[in-house]
Amino acid sequence: MSVVGIDLGTLNTVIAVARNRGVDVITNEVSNRATPSLVGFGPKSRYLGEPAKTQEISNLKNTVASLKRLAGRSSKDPDVQIEQDFVSAPLVDVGGQVGAKVTYLGKEEHFTATQLVAMFLSKVKVTASTELKLPVSDVVLSVPPWFTDAQRRSLMDAADIAGLKLLRLINDTTATALGYGITKLDLPGPDEKPRRVAFIDIGHSNYTCAIVQFKKGELSVLSTAYDRHFGGRNFDKALIDHFGKEFKEKYKVDIKTNPKALVRVATGVEKLKKVLSANASAPLNIESLVNDVDVHSFLKREELEELVQPLLDRATIPLEQALADAKLGVDDIDVIELVGGCTRVPSLKERIGQFFGKTLSFTLNQDEAVARGCAFACAILSPVFRVRDFTVHDIVSYPIEFTWEQSPDIPDEDTSLTVFNKGNTMPSTKILTFYRKQPFDLEAKYVKPDMLPGKTSPWIGRFSVKGVKADSKDDFMICKLKARLNLHGILNVEQGYIVEDVEVEEPIPDADGEKKDGDAMDTDQPNRSADKPKMRKVKKQVRKGELPIVSSTASLDQAAKDAYAEKENLMIMEDKLVADTENVKNELEEYVYSLRGKIDDVYSEFASEEEKDKLKVKLEDTEDWIYGDGEDASKAAYIAKADEIRFVAGPIIQRFLDKQEAERQAVQKAREEAEAARKAEQDAKKGNKDTPEYKDQEMTDADSVKPDSIEEPGNGA
Known part of the structure; x- marks a missing residue:
């Protein structure tokens, strides 16, 4: 099983994998470490990644860029109108969300932004699988920290459609911070002053600054600020x-x-x-x-x-905002780490350096830091890898509130509550308590719509709580709801249940709640253990049953995802068929050229003039067909043409192969005969060595070499 981190960029996408006790960035089919984030459509198939970039100029109206920035947006959003300046295909409304109008397989098609991202993620999946020679499943995907619930859900749906198991959506700068911190062995301990680092990421379209605090084995994001249109x-x-x-x-x-x-x-x-x-x-x-x-x-x-x-002139605004939100000053920052391609601009580096008054740090790979951090995050969450313990505390970007209808039985009940404030730790869980006699609904929305990107709707979701009714005494049910902002930054009401107030007895503790220092052990005073402790009655809430919850959010329902996934699989099969057909066509073309070059050379002595003429005519006819009627033929047609050539050329090639085989066997036979002769000669020499004459000679030689080794008669007298 593989562990993959994906930095889905506006311009390019970088793929990193955890392996070999570290993280590697993998290359695509043309050996590039970054793949263009483009999807194109043609008369026969789609173009994903590098092929889309290659044909972009000749196929502008059918090529879609800015995939990530379109996901989860409405076509009426002003930000979408800005993106149209950077997307050559026309952007249109598709069922309430933005999509692209393209010509695919000769027909006009409308694809949603979610589908377009899914298409590109399918390409990423193939690229990673090809490099790793393993199926790819578990992935972590990066997103800008300003992404809303709807945008995040769109990317999750896209991953599902592409057949990927998304373990986490992680903010870009948080991924960078993780990649920075998990490899550091000199982070301060729990009782030491934390190291504070400003991570500044300026990429193709987005500028983000995050202030992150490090201690040994953990990082905490203190604040995040951004400029969504700076890159x-x-x-x-x-x-x-x-x-x-x-x-x-x-x-x-x-x-x-x-x-x-x-x-x-x-x-x-x-x-x-x-x-x-x-x-x-x-x-x-x-x-x-x-x-x-x-x-x-x-x-x-x-x-x-x-x-x-x-x-x-706008370059320092996110820096000022990030410090203000973190309640820190410039002097409180220990390191300023820059990543992103745009941070190579000298004037930009100069402005940032002047603001902090410190030397800027470039210890991370500016183009690959986010992808590497994503791969580390994926390895931490995957059961396949053992990774050094490292805890990540991210923060909420926008405050979220719940609203509900007032209960007719509680006239003075509040009808709204801010549950998650900006800057709260994420992931986070809150328990909400309601007193009700009938089913009720809640709505979640962002508190301050003006903080959201563009004109994004503040609505997050509607949650209907079922199964609520008055109890046997016609009293309220006590309903508990678990609201969770999860690892992905997505809000859900995950669970609902009923509790009842039950009276139970419990021992009364000592006045100070502890045994006094002068008290003896029970074994020292047997009478004391026999005394019954004083008890008191208290009310406690006991869980009595579950409450079904029906959720309505910006996520696609399962039927829609299944339909999109089926369509994606059909397009993948179509792409594969077109690619296979092109390969077979190329093989046929190469076969024609190869035979033409060999018929009067290598195969000349194995064919009669009549056979040569017949084969040449066949090759010429096939070549004319390839560049004429066969230009857009089917895979089967190309295979049939190759079979026709083999029918004519087969006997000639077979004669050539027969002669080669005969020559090979002759060489093999000669080698075997030579080997047999050599072996016979060795056996003959070995036989001579065993004769008496040879032995006597051997002794004489020994006498001449070592005379002292032989005793003469009388020497011992």
């Missing part, structure tokens, strides 16, 4: 806008009206930005951008910093 793609957009204006004036080319040109410029400026991270200036050259027009430009690092000045 590498925002720097790229500033550059695209700059060069878009320049090219329009200089070359009369408007990239805003040409999607393919826009993507090519985006690719160019991303490379330019990376070059400027290490150099003072860099060129931008794009050939045949539009209508065979080549464009050229040049940019200095100072010019880049001026273009992104509005972003740089």
Whole structure:
């Protein structure tokens, strides 16, 4: 069984596995350590990951990016409109949630964001299984800490559809902190001052700062702050806008009206930005951008910093917020650890360094730290691995309250309660008590909708408590409900039960609750043990029965998940059939070229002129068919064509193979004869060695070598 951590990024996804007493990042089918987070659709099959990136420019309207940021969102959400600037496929409403409109297998299809994420996770599953040569099941998936309940449920549903067992959804910065802390052997002990680390993660689309406190064997997240629209793609957009204006004036080319040109410029400026991270200036050259027009430009690092000045001005806001929430100052932070590709931007590093007034730390792999932390989290939760004990205390990002209808029998009853406050430890369980004579409903929602991303609905779920009725005395039932914010950051009312107040007797303790120091043991005073302790009657709540709970949340119901999973499996089979057909076609093409090269060379002496001509005609006809009517033929058709060629070429090839076999046998026979002769010669030499003449000679030799070893007569007298 494998243990896999997945950093599902907006731009790229990194996969890490726990093995060999550590964690490794695995490569995909083209040996890259990061896989593009893209899903594309074509006339025959889907393109997932690297293939989607390869055909992105030629298939823009059918390629979907920003998969993670679309999950669990409504099509009316303003954030979705922002994502449309970074997604080339049109985004549409699909049953109340955002999805993409694409052309697949020649038909228009609408896929929800959950389905799209599931498709990509299926690709991740195959990549990991291929590398590990094992089936992949247990995974831990990273999410931004600002993800809501609905977004988290969407990713969990996607994992289910992809056939993955999701052990935990873990916040990005928490995963980074786990990867940092679990390998440290010098963390302070329980009675020592804790080490406080600021983890700053600035990736392609998101900026997060978490203040984390470490002690030996545990970490506690003190605060998390973020900017949801600050990352590498925002720097790229500033550059695209700059060069878009320049090219329009200089070359009369408007990239805003040409999607393919826009993507090519985006690719160019991303490379330019990376070059400027290490150099003072860099060129931008794009050939045949539009209508065979080549464009050229040049940019200095100072010019880049001026273009992104509005972003740089926001760079310290998450840092200030994180410190304020943790109730700490800059001097209380021991280490500032940076991860994420965007933290390579010199001006950004400079702003962060100035804010803390300390040297920044880059001890973690900036691109792979989150995935490695996810793999460690998965290993901790999996029964397969033994991992050093390490406890993770995360926190609640948004306050959550329960509301309910007032009981007609309790006119002054409160109808709402904030159960989980921002900053509370997660996972966490709270027990809610209600006095009721009939079934009732609760609703969970976020207390402050303005804190949520975009215009996300604050509603989390509705929980209907069944089986409640008045007791035999027409009195209230005491109903206990267990509300839990679990490892994934998802809220559920997991259990409901009834309790009754029962009167029981218990001994009365001493006034101070303990035996006095001067008291003797019972064995010293036998009479005392015979005295009965004083008792008192107290009321205690005893559990008497279960209460069924019907939940309605943003999660897909089982029937919908099963339907999506079945559709996903059908698409996987279609993809596999297309891939197999392409392989068979390539094998047929290679077979044709191979025979054509050998018929007048290797096979020349084994075929008559008539057979050669017949085979050449067959090969030529097959090649014409491959590039003509057979361009989109079925797998069976390609196999049939290969069989037709074998029927003609078979006798020729067999003669060649027969001669090779005859030559092989002749060589083998010659080797055997030589071996037999050598063995006979050895036997002959061995026979000569056993003759008397040979023995006498041997003794004479011995005499000449060791004369003192032989005693002569008279020497002992």
